[in-house]
Amino acid sequence: MPSPHQTIIAPSILAGDHGNLRSSLQIIEGAKLEWVHLDIMDGHFVPNLSFGPQSVKALRPGSDLFFDVHLMLDNPHRYIDAFVDAGAAQITIHVEPDYPVEATLRHIKEKGCRCGIVLNPDTPADAGEPFLPLCDIVLLMTVQPGFGGQSFRHDVLPKIKQFDQWRKELTLNYRLEVDGGVDLETAPLCTAQGADTLVAGTAFFKAEDQAAFIETVAS
16 A cells, blocks of 8 residues: 655665765755665674764755664664754664663654654564654664665565554554665565655665656655
8 A cells, every 4th residue: 555655765875975975965965855864883783883973963064955864773862862963853763772762762752853663674563563653754674784785675575564554553644664675676565565765775876867766766
């Protein structure tokens, strides 16, 4: 079933030019997109390191993009204030680590920022259900987080459908986001299950014709 929301493409800056992240923002803006996805990795929860709040703060001036900040951290609750103050428009947090997820979501909202949960590919949908009333967005990973360029996990498609069903049954209005291996072939599979927010990294930045890519994926 189609989502109640218009499809949004959120290019992941992780797949951009790390030597000039500002140029990656400009590419996204030049493509007439409104969101940028920022993957924050701590080297503990996922086996990689990326950016911190200072990087987000440095990118914020001069950009009107919606900063969709995905915290892949063992202790995300310790860094909420820093990322909100750096300019995050939305913060998503994983349900897998041992920390107060509900209290952290409430704190993000109290800071005036949109919030949501993230589930890894092997995490059952039930792990996220209790938090749905607090969510502006639910992000489902379609690769194991940590590195770009991985193959899409088709076994996550039923989970996307489940969260879409809960959205209807509970009369909630959260966006349903997917991240990992999203390209011209896999994007329609996700939207067919109810996804409406597509994180595209490698496929976006390496597309020969980004306008055609956007038109195809968002249609």
